[in-house]
Amino acid sequence: MLICKALGRPSGLGQLSSCRLPNVLSRWASTTVQTSSTVVAPEAAKHPLTPDDHRRLAFQRNIGVSAHIDSGKTTLTERILYYTGRIREIHEVRGRDNVGAKMDSMELEREKGITIQSAATFCDWETVDAISGEKNKYAINIIDTPGHVDFTIEVERALRVLDGAILVLCAVSGVQSQTTTVDRQMRRYNVPRISFINKMDRPGANPWRVIEQIRSKLRMSAAAVQIPIGAEDEFRGVVDLVHWRSIYNEGHKGIDVVIKNEIPAEVEAFAKEKRAELLYQLAEVDEEIGEIVLMDEVPTNEQLAAAIRRATIGLKFSPVFLGSAVKNTAVQPLLDGVTSYLPTPAESLVLAHDTEQPVDAPQLALTPAANAPLVGLAFKLEEGRYGQLTYMRVYQGTLKKANLIYNARTGKKVKVPRLVRMHSNDMEDVESIGPGEICAIFGVECSSGDTFTDGTTSYSMTSMFVPDPVISLALKLDGKETPNFSKALNRFKKEDPTFRVHLDSESKETIISGMGELHLEIYVERMRREYNVACTTGKPKVAFKETITKRTPFAYTHKKQTGGSGQFARIAGYIEPIEDGGEFLDHVVGGVIPEQYIPGVEKGFFIAMEKGTLSGNPINGVRMVLEDGSYHAVDSSELAFRTAAIGAFREIYHSAKPIVLEPIMKVEVVAPAEFQSAVIGSLNTRRGTIADSEVHDGELTVVADVPLNDMFGYSNQLRGCTQGKGEFSMEYKVHAPTIAPVQKQLEEEYKKTLNQKK
Numbered sequence: 001m002l003i004c005k006a007l008g009r010p011s012g013l014g015q016l017s018s019c020r021l022p023n024v025l026s027r028w029a030s031t032t033v034q035t036s037s038t039v040v041a042p043e044a045a046k047h048p049l050t051p052d053d054h055r056r057l058a059f060q061r062n063i064g065v066s067a068h069i070d071s072g073k074t075t076l077t078e079r080i081l082y083y084t085g086r087i088r089e090i091h092e093v094r095g096r097d098n099v100g101a102k103m104d105s106m107e108l109e110r111e112k113g114i115t116i117q118s119a120a121t122f123c124d125w126e127t128v129d130a131i132s133g134e135k136n137k138y139a140i141n142i143i144d145t146p147g148h149v150d151f152t153i154e155v156e157r158a159l160r161v162l163d164g165a166i167l168v169l170c171a172v173s174g175v176q177s178q179t180t181t182v183d184r185q186m187r188r189y190n191v192p193r194i195s196f197i198n199k200m201d202r203p204g205a206n207p208w209r210v211i212e213q214i215r216s217k218l219r220m221s222a223a224a225v226q227i228p229i230g231a232e233d234e235f236r237g238v239v240d241l242v243h244w245r246s247i248y249n250e251g252h253k254g255i256d257v258v259i260k261n262e263i264p265a266e267v268e269a270f271a272k273e274k275r276a277e278l279l280y281q282l283a284e285v286d287e288e289i290g291e292i293v294l295m296d297e298v299p300t301n302e303q304l305a306a307a308i309r310r311a312t313i314g315l316k317f318s319p320v321f322l323g324s325a326v327k328n329t330a331v332q333p334l335l336d337g338v339t340s341y342l343p344t345p346a347e348s349l350v351l352a353h354d355t356e357q358p359v360d361a362p363q364l365a366l367t368p369a370a371n372a373p374l375v376g377l378a379f380k381l382e383e384g385r386y387g388q389l390t391y392m393r394v395y396q397g398t399l400k401k402a403n404l405i406y407n408a409r410t411g412k413k414v415k416v417p418r419l420v421r422m423h424s425n426d427m428e429d430v431e432s433i434g435p436g437e438i439c440a441i442f443g444v445e446c447s448s449g450d451t452f453t454d455g456t457t458s459y460s461m462t463s464m465f466v467p468d469p470v471i472s473l474a475l476k477l478d479g480k481e482t483p484n485f486s487k488a489l490n491r492f493k494k495e496d497p498t499f500r501v502h503l504d505s506e507s508k509e510t511i512i513s514g515m516g517e518l519h520l521e522i523y524v525e526r527m528r529r530e531y532n533v534a535c536t537t538g539k540p541k542v543a544f545k546e547t548i549t550k551r552t553p554f555a556y557t558h559k560k561q562t563g564g565s566g567q568f569a570r571i572a573g574y575i576e577p578i579e580d581g582g583e584f585l586d587h588v589v590g591g592v593i594p595e596q597y598i599p600g601v602e603k604g605f606f607i608a609m610e611k612g613t614l615s616g617n618p619i620n621g622v623r624m625v626l627e628d629g630s631y632h633a634v635d636s637s638e639l640a641f642r643t644a645a646i647g648a649f650r651e652i653y654h655s656a657k658p659i660v661l662e663p664i665m666k667v668e669v670v671a672p673a674e675f676q677s678a679v680i681g682s683l684n685t686r687r688g689t690i691a692d693s694e695v696h697d698g699e700l701t702v703v704a705d706v707p708l709n710d711m712f713g714y715s716n717q718l719r720g721c722t723q724g725k726g727e728f729s730m731e732y733k734v735h736a737p738t739i740a741p742v743q744k745q746l747e748e749e750y751k752k753t754l755n756q757k758k
Ligand SMILES: Nc1nc2c(ncn2[C@@H]2O[C@H](COP(=O)(O)OP(=O)(O)OP(=O)(O)O)[C@@H](O)[C@H]2O)c(=O)[nH]1
Pocket: 067, 068, 069, 070, 071, 072, 073, 074, 075, 076, 092, 093, 094, 113, 114, 115, 116, 145, 146, 147, 148, 198, 199, 200, 201, 202, 323, 324, 325, 326, 327
């Protein structure tokens, strides 16, 4: 039995009994599971999965490759493409051949040797079943995601639409700060993962320490399903602990996989020890294996493989694979691991909301039947050589070329002019795409996160988690005003929800904000290269926010008499702090303010929220409740009520005890242990709160919460105090109240800019 990635009570969706299926399928006969707060989409009963659906889905995998920066994701994916026959030659990241990795298709990515955009690619992988000897061909969609925290939305996007993932770790560095972030994201979307400890060829490679870290730092039960044969330079293959055999790579770039049934004598005892450890770990999370171990029996290889699969898909366990991507060793067994242990699209619980039902109605579990009504999610937009490209995951039904599809958000219908399978920046035209698959369509106007249907249902998929921007930059055009400027900014905004643009009403400057300096720097550079727009940027500024701390009533009259018709609006109510965002509630009774003017009050409230009068930063976490007011038969208008709301808000804002919030970053520093006091000292001088400090094998890891405002220039300071041996990474944690002196300084600076304008 298979367990769905969203755990809960089993439902009767697995309709396998009526069809004959290949061995591999019947062994994994699936039971899809729903939670108590979901119901199955009504079409599931009308369109049960057919034997064809089962066959197709069983051999389909949608996986992501995620990790801390520089762990070797792109290098690994390049090997996967080579071994699956998608590319004829391997090109290295920052390779001497200057071609760059296939998946890093953007010029900037190749130059910098980092992945910026996640790329989707499709490949086939043929396996020989270790138990039955049966050959099976799997279709795998892979998304290579960036490791840099500034591009975190790309990781979010990918995980949203994937069924499983490979978490890549470095055999020397182990669990790093970004690994923890990726782990959190995988948990948020219930994505089961297998772990791949890469760089086994590096001096100091220690997979056992890394596995310990997965258990202790990520709090995930994990055990190796392989042990290495040879270490570091001598690393030449792995022992497969599940099927008890050894696996080596031979031929050009390790293309030939040589499987031997005997285990090298020098590692046999160790292999037995590690197989016992695997069993022990599984017994903790899997009942069937638990019972076998309790009875002092030995499970069959088949039972062991099935238990690993169950526990992995049940999010209780991560099987650990070992290898070296750069040395072309043990990548193919990892691919076998993807097909063996990661879920099929039928095993993922995918939820949608019926927009015709109340917001709090139970979510619907979609069914991956090819003949059910279409539901697909546009998860990524890209401006390609041939126009706008929209990446879509089809969850239910079939997407066909030339068919009409409906955007659930806008209600607009569009024709699908061209449908392709993506292979990084190359593509293959196809006529139709079934449920569980990922494709791209051309020429469809939409925003990232939009749901598409065939118009017969009113389903909408839930949206992604979008973090707040932490840094902003003022942009000034170098040359003359050009339409390309706004064109570029609009496109970037549509592509990337973490990239924001606004015009500062006082300075008249265009301000861009995002997740970090590199994030914004990339967009400025793309603007120059792709749109021929050169800009000068101001100094990066921390994205502060303001909020209020006290419930405060308002009563405000806006009255103006200028020649002809005047303006009149009176409103009363209160504002109060809330956790996040802005909220407007209309509690007016008896029509004291006619209905048509209420939207004006709401608009005015949100305009006022754009800029606080304390420090000039956006306001967050306020609810406005409108309770009373009055109007004038001739002089009232929506505009008058909008102006009244702005006036009311600004008048009482200071009485509501506003404060400034600043982004706090989770900073992780890694350095040789001898620099412990210097590193902790450096974080203390930057108002850091140390959350964790650990020394392991002579290496110090310190985790601290530090205001972003105090992080400028930290890399130089760290270099200086660790003789260049310290490294750090940071990610956004939360916006929190800043200290009084910083708030005072911001207030004064803002007053100065206002005075200069007078
Ligand atoms: N020794 C060793 N080096 C490796 C291995 N795999 C990758 N590398 C090197 O590690 C560096 C980073 O590799 P990438 O594949 O760019 O890593 P990435 O995780 O995709 O990096 P980002 O996309 O920037 O997050 C490159 O210099 C690779 O050559 C490996 O198995 N062994």
